[in-house]
Amino acid sequence: MANDQPLTKEAILDAAAQVLRRYGPEKTSVVDVAKVLQVSHGTLYRHFPSKAALREAVTERWLLHISDSLQLIADQTQGSAQERLHLWFVTLISIKRTFRKEDPEMFSMYANVTLESVEIIQHHVNYLISQLAQIIEAGVKAAEFHTEATDVTAKAVFLATSRFHHPAHAREWSSATSEQEFENVWQLILTGLK
Amino acid sequence: MANDQPLTKEAILDAAAQVLRRYGPEKTSVVDVAKVLQVSHGTLYRHFPSKAALREAVTERWLLHISDSLQLIADQTQGSAQERLHLWFVTLISIKRTFRKEDPEMFSMYANVTLESVEIIQHHVNYLISQLAQIIEAGVKAAEFHTEATDVTAKAVFLATSRFHHPAHAREWSSATSEQEFENVWQLILTGLK
Structure with a gap:
């Protein structure tokens, strides 16, 4: 995803689902999802403070x-x-x-x-x-x-x-x-x- | 238990339950149970060939x-x-x-x-x-x-x-x-x- 698109909750969850599916729930980190979305870790941590929060969402x-x-x-x-x-x-x-x-x-x-x-x-x-x-x-x-x-x-x-x-x-x-x-x-x- | 008593299945299971309770299912081995019963490992393995068999019994x-x-x-x-x-x-x-x-x-x-x-x-x-x-x-x-x-x-x-x-x-x-x-x-x- 290009980083000039607005970062919606849906877009984050789509990326998170994709990464979770690829690496598995144990290995997926918030940083992995940020990479796929091409945004800073900080941006993503603001939405999801932890791996657990990502999985829950x-x-x-x-x-x-x-x-x-x-x-x-x-x-x-x-x-x-x-x-x-x-x-x-x-x-x-x-x-x-x-x-x-x-x-x-x-x-x-x-x-x-x-x-x-x-x-x-x-x-x-x-x-x-x-x-x-x-x-x-x-x-x-x-x-x-x-x-x-x-x-x-x-x-x-x-x-x-x-x-x-x-x-x-x-x-x-x-x-x-x-x-x-x-x-x-x-x-x-x-x-x-x- | 003294080793001059006959080794009944009940006696083995009593000892196994006691050891399982003390060490937990993961750590308990057939050898531990043999020790409590004061019998050779071989004697016990004849009844229960594995840890899993012991737990199941x-x-x-x-x-x-x-x-x-x-x-x-x-x-x-x-x-x-x-x-x-x-x-x-x-x-x-x-x-x-x-x-x-x-x-x-x-x-x-x-x-x-x-x-x-x-x-x-x-x-x-x-x-x-x-x-x-x-x-x-x-x-x-x-x-x-x-x-x-x-x-x-x-x-x-x-x-x-x-x-x-x-x-x-x-x-x-x-x-x-x-x-x-x-x-x-x-x-x-x-x-x-x-």
Whole structure:
């Protein structure tokens, strides 16, 4: 990137993602990213004071990309809430699996940030649970679902499916039975919602 | 231990657990355990050819201790299947949390073996799921639960509660809301079973 372009946060994160992918999360430094952007180290340190801050920002952007895609599903109005809820989960699970398979270095970074940066993850998870609450609420209004406390139920549904989307279980995702296992848990949850 | 006693598998595992606890899983060698038992290295290598074999055997024994305790709950006949199922989970969760809190070195070894020794864990998990199937089957007979395939449902119930008993989630267990979160997932599952 030429250094006469304005240094946007997006441009920094694009460069950081590129460098992280090339050298790996352990070896990438803020200085490496500054080099790619052809800016002084100081300029970059002003935005990202540490390697950890850089990794967190890249992860945060990736998480936002996931949750924004899923919000589109939660916002749909055609079809039943049940179909929407199923699609929401299948999409989340598929995004995670594809990411892990096609970009293992970045996935492993994301999995580590998940363990360390409690606040970023909490924010992300709360956003996802609010989408589930939105779908369940629509299902309650349409008399498809029956639940007293939508928020509590949304969180319970999210936690009950942890096995299939929480990165701590990534090793188990490649099992041949994983897809069928999700469908079985889904049936159990769905019966609980109806 | 005096070397005139017969060298039982139990005695070896007791010594191994003691040494593992003292030096940590990384530093403990088969030789250290032989020293405590006052036997030749060769004698011990005949039982446990490697450090990994020793760690697995200690973990396996611990897992069997858990599953045998839980089998007692599955075998109970008084009270409702619902109460039994709840007690089974609360007991499993409490055993895991107590172990992690009071014996962190050993818990971390167990968590690692969980990731590496797929066969041992699969065996353990299948045993636990068979206990759940036993309780659910009793519930179906008593017309408390309604499910077509007890085995599939038992596995789904186990997977849906992973968050609360799978060691990959151990960090999340210390959250102040974890107990309430389990109860919310439990309510969702229970409604699905009824």
